[in-house]
Amino acid sequence: MSKQAKAGQVADEQPMRTGAQCIIDGLVGAGCEVLFGYPGGAVLDIFNCLYEAPLHFVLTRHEQGAVHMADGYARATGKAGCCLVTSGPGATNTVTGLATAYMDGIPLVCITGQVPLHLIGNDAFQEADVIGITRPVTKHNFLVRTADELPEIIAKAFYIATTGKPGPVVIDVPKNIQKQMTARRAPDAVEMRAYHPDVEADPAAVARLAELINQSQRPLLYVGGGAVNGDASAALAALARRANIPVTTTLMAMGVFPEDDPLSVRMLGMHGSVAANYAVDHCDLLISVGARFDDRVTGKISAFAPRAVIEHIDIDRSSIGKSVRADVGVQGYAKPVLEALLPLVREARHDEWLEQVGRWKDRFPFTYTQRAGEIMPQFVIEKIYEVSKGQALVTTDVGQHQMWATQYFRYTKPRQFISSGGLGTMGFGLPATIGAQLGRPDALAVCVTGDGGVQMNFQELVVAVERQLPIVVVILNNGYLGMVRQWQELFYGHRYSGVMLGQTERRPNEHVAERPVYLPDFVKMAEAHGACACRVTRSEEVAPALEKAFGSGQTWVIECIVSPEANVFPMIPPGAHVAEMINRTV
Amino acid sequence: MKHIINCLVENQPGVLARIVGLISGRGYNIETLNVGPTADPTVSKMTIVVPGDAHVIEQVTHQLSKQVDVIEVVNMTNRRHLNRELILVRVAVGDHQHRAEVVDLASLFMARVVAVQEDSVTVQMVGNQETVDDFLRLLKHYAIVDISRSGVIAVGREAGENGGK
Ligand SMILES: Cc1ncc(C[n+]2csc(CCOP(=O)(O)OP(=O)(O)O)c2C)c(N)n1
Numbered sequence: 001m002s003k004q005a006k007a008g009q010v011a012d013e014q015p016m017r018t019g020a021q022c023i024i025d026g027l028v029g030a031g032c033e034v035l036f037g038y039p040g041g042a043v044l045d046i047f048n049c050l051y052e053a054p055l056h057f058v059l060t061r062h063e064q065g066a067v068h069m070a071d072g073y074a075r076a077t078g079k080a081g082c083c084l085v086t087s088g089p090g091a092t093n094t095v096t097g098l099a100t101a102y103m104d105g106i107p108l109v110c111i112t113g114q115v116p117l118h119l120i121g122n123d124a125f126q127e128a129d130v131i132g133i134t135r136p137v138t139k140h141n142f143l144v145r146t147a148d149e150l151p152e153i154i155a156k157a158f159y160i161a162t163t164g165k166p167g168p169v170v171i172d173v174p175k176n177i178q179k180q181m182t183a184r185r186a187p188d189a190v191e192m193r194a195y196h197p198d199v200e201a202d203p204a205a206v207a208r209l210a211e212l213i214n215q216s217q218r219p220l221l222y223v224g225g226g227a228v229n230g231d232a233s234a235a236l237a238a239l240a241r242r243a244n245i246p247v248t249t250t251l252m253a254m255g256v257f258p259e260d261d262p263l264s265v266r267m268l269g270m271h272g273s274v275a276a277n278y279a280v281d282h283c284d285l286l287i288s289v290g291a292r293f294d295d296r297v298t299g300k301i302s303a304f305a306p307r308a309v310i311e312h313i314d315i316d317r318s319s320i321g322k323s324v325r326a327d328v329g330v331q332g333y334a335k336p337v338l339e340a341l342l343p344l345v346r347e348a349r350h351d352e353w354l355e356q357v358g359r360w361k362d363r364f365p366f367t368y369t370q371r372a373g374e375i376m377p378q379f380v381i382e383k384i385y386e387v388s389k390g391q392a393l394v395t396t397d398v399g400q401h402q403m404w405a406t407q408y409f410r411y412t413k414p415r416q417f418i419s420s421g422g423l424g425t426m427g428f429g430l431p432a433t434i435g436a437q438l439g440r441p442d443a444l445a446v447c448v449t450g451d452g453g454v455q456m457n458f459q460e461l462v463v464a465v466e467r468q469l470p471i472v473v474v475i476l477n478n479g480y481l482g483m484v485r486q487w488q489e490l491f492y493g494h495r496y497s498g499v500m501l502g503q504t505e506r507r508p509n510e511h512v513a514e515r516p517v518y519l520p521d522f523v524k525m526a527e528a529h530g531a532c533a534c535r536v537t538r539s540e541e542v543a544p545a546l547e548k549a550f551g552s553g554q555t556w557v558i559e560c561i562v563s564p565e566a567n568v569f570p571m572i573p574p575g576a577h578v579a580e581m582i583n584r585t586v
Numbered sequence: 587m588k589h590i591i592n593c594l595v596e597n598q599p600g601v602l603a604r605i606v607g608l609i610s611g612r613g614y615n616i617e618t619l620n621v622g623p624t625a626d627p628t629v630s631k632m633t634i635v636v637p638g639d640a641h642v643i644e645q646v647t648h649q650l651s652k653q654v655d656v657i658e659v660v661n662m663t664n665r666r667h668l669n670r671e672l673i674l675v676r677v678a679v680g681d682h683q684h685r686a687e688v689v690d691l692a693s694l695f696m697a698r699v700v701a702v703q704e705d706s707v708t709v710q711m712v713g714n715q716e717t718v719d720d721f722l723r724l725l726k727h728y729a730i731v732d733i734s735r736s737g738v739i740a741v742g743r744e745a746g747e748n749g750g751k
Contacts, residue, residue: 135604136611140654143600160654194596194657318648321641 014185019147020045020178023111024053026154026186030109032082034058034073034438036066040086042113042126045178050084058438058467061459063090065431067097068457071106072395072435075418076443078231080107080161081435087113088126091172092133096425098168099137103422104252105225107166109157116176117145130172139167147180155186164197165316166229199315201332201340209287209311209328210344216285216309218353219245222268225252225421226290226314228414230334233257236289239338243348246357248276250291251421255411260390265357266410269297270572271403274364277570277578279357280305288312290334293324294422295574303577313337364570366407369585374563375539377401377476381408384446384474387546393443395419395436397429397453399483401476403568405448427456430473434460437469444550445470451477451501451522458525464555465530472549473531473557475522478564486567490582526557533557588617588715589643590662590669590740593632596655597623604653605632614638614646618671618737629657633739635715662740669740671718674700676708678729688728695721706731 017025023046027035036058039047050057060066063085070081081101085094091112101108115124131143140160142153150173157169213219221240227233233256240247240263247257248268259266268276280286286308291297298304304324311328312320320329330337368378381404384392394409395418396402402419411417418436420428433447454475464471476482481499488496500506503515526533532554536545542560549556570583595601602621609616617635624631636646643661650659662669679685688707689699697711711721715738722733 131600132603135600135607141600164652192654195654316652318645318652320648322645 014183016181016183018045018049018178019144019150019173019180019182020049022147022150022182022184023154023173023178024049026151027082027109028053028055029186030154030158031079032109035082035084036060036069036073036435037084038063038066038086038090040090040113040126042087042090042115042175043084043111043178045175046084046111046113046173056438058463060431060463062457063093064097064427065457065460065463067094067108067110068100068425068428068431069435069438069460069463070108070110071097071101071428072418072432073439074101074106074108074435075432076393076415076436077439078229078415079439080109080158082109082111084111085113086126087115087130087175088128091130092128095133095137096423096427098134098170100420100423100425100428101168102137102139104420105165105167105229107161108168109154109161110168110170112170112172113178114143114172114174117174118176120174130170134170137168138170139165141170141172143172144174144177147177147182148184150177150182151184151186152190155190156192159190159192160195165226165319197315198333199317199331201330201337203340205328205330206337206340207344209330210341212285212309212311212328213243213245213287213341214346214348217350218283219243219285219287219350220279220283220308221245221247221257221287221289222250222280222291223247223253223256223289224250224291226316227256227334228253228290230290230315231414232289232334232338233414235335235338235342239342239345242342243345244350244354245287246279246354248272248279250294250297251406251419253291253414254406254417256414258412259410260412262358263354265361267406269294270299270574271407271568271570273361273366273407274570274581274583275357275360277572277581278360281307281578282356283308286310288314289338290314292319293322295323298324299572300575300577364583367585368566371563375536375542375560377478377560377562377566378404378408379539380474380476380542380560380562381405381448383542383546384448385409387543387550388444388446391444392416392446393418393436393440395429395433395445395447397449397456398424398426399450399453399481400478400486400566400568401448401450401482403483404476407568426453429453430457431460433471433473434464434469437464437471438467445472447471447473449473449475450482451475451479452481454522455520458529461526461529461531461555461557468553469555470553471555472546473526474546475557475559476562477518477522477559478562478566479518480564483568485565489565489567490571491573522557522559531555531557533559535559535561537561587639588635588637588663590667590715590738591634591636591643591647591650592660592662592740593634593650594624594657595630595632596657597628597630598655601630601655602632604655605634605650608649608653609634609636609646612645612649614642618735620737620739622739633737635738660742662742666743667740668743669714669738670712671715671738672710672712672736673718673722674708674710674734675722675725675730676701676706676732677725678706678731680705684728688725691721691724697721
């Protein structure tokens, strides 16, 4: 067995620091430039050191906002996002954010205060078993027991968060440890005997895969978030173009391959393109790159890619063969594996296959029917695409608007589309946009959200206004929890239960005092938070509103009153096969 | 089929909870679980018996391996190995004849009678999984009042298999 990291043994001559100072130094040393957080009794010492720290602190208005902002920052930049919250309720408020990041493999380091070590287990004021609560939603977590181990733990936390399949790491720091003095410094290099994330792909497996590609008549690349995390865009494009392999991506990988490229068949799965889902159904070789065969992608597992040899490339061994058989599995980071494949793969044309795929693309584009006098939500996304010249960095909440944002915008760059995929967290969009904008000040950050989701973390708008962030929040207000309403329409016989956000025409058991206007008034609400805002009720007003907002350099909220009962199509019902796809245009 | 999985882990607080939570959180069962120190005080060994088909066991193994505090995972069932479990079982006996039968059965399994009361005998038995199962199956004909099982432990028969170094 190999040596343990030899932290601390080098530090004899170093001046003493408090645990709190170790935390700040550790964050700065790890390259943290922006820290999101919220104070409280159990982190007062850390905030005291933050007073003069060389990093930008963002006071959010809710701890959930802090984690989602750190998450958006990480997704936009590829760097670890960092947040700092107090014990008990502060820490429990992070759980949804941690789970969101965990499901999507996003690197976060979250520092939580904890009651003093000797009080742990006593039901002390603002005590919660944060290690226990966060264990299933973090890649790893640490309870710090002495200040001596703190510098090394912080270094390890960043290492764990950013390597292998990335993920969130929690460091729970009891208050007395923050005050404790130590001379220890972080080790120069982190070494852990039980954690070896960097796996070199087995050359024999790569060669076998290359051989399969060379023999295939109808290959398809199925690309997921691992290709984004692994920075594999260029390698992917090189492989796809060399052997003329069509590419479909998951929600997590929008733009990792340019969607305006003739080889792109765009997103697959429940609301993916017909061409992508037909291609999966007909391909003879499915090359999965950093994707995890989520049930929203596969539908009926036993009927998924029925004619194909299935191959998985993933850095996470447990992802290979988890839900769908892997005929060949290659464990490794996406980029080096694709680069190793490239010289072994022969140039190929696959004319017949590409023609077939092209016919599907031509025959079944994403379409919708304009309804007289109403703004169609799909139309709004098209306008965002046009007015931003395809350059917007789009973030979303979860629901119908999220799916339309994948369908009616063509992403051409990785990290151009940011959305909660695995957990499907409403309330993610607005804070994630703020985090993304802080990480990429030059980006045109547009948050596409619903009237439901935006209300879940609206308070964070202040954070954007304070910093004069030029984010644009586009609320597609359909008066419903639209995606749930759609399922009730299609699968529960139009029985709309608990999905009406307006105050009129409610069911008797949901009845409220009827109001002539929809509550809340999003325009007033945005203005009360200091943002510019407008309400758009006619199609012609959409583009001008966007133009005004995009050029303004200010925080904008544009509320679009959209057709209330528009549906997202195509739709493969949950657990169904492609053949059961519902594809209407209304 | 039951699989015996040996896991070398960092001897750190919270590791046991992480492992147990991981397995139960993914809907798998743990039949027995045993944890103890190894020759290296910084390393603990866990022996976990998990029922499931090959696919389930592969997932469990990969999920365990991926944990930051897990040093090594070996599915002992696939290797040459020795496994043992210790059980203590108290059996109600109505009369002398009854008792004689239980003592007889115990001796066939090389189990030891460790306590005798008017109305019960307590037997200590050590054996591999199969023998323990056989013994318990035969004991079913009697009234088992109480039973405690240590859980299975296992060692590889060859060098380099979960010996730690
Ligand atoms: C935190 C959370 N709660 C509940 C859900 C379930 N859910 C998924 S989509 C949806 C409706 C979203 O409504 P809205 O934000 O108005 O967006 P729309 O679907 O109308 O575009 C709900 C309730 C969720 N994804 N996340």
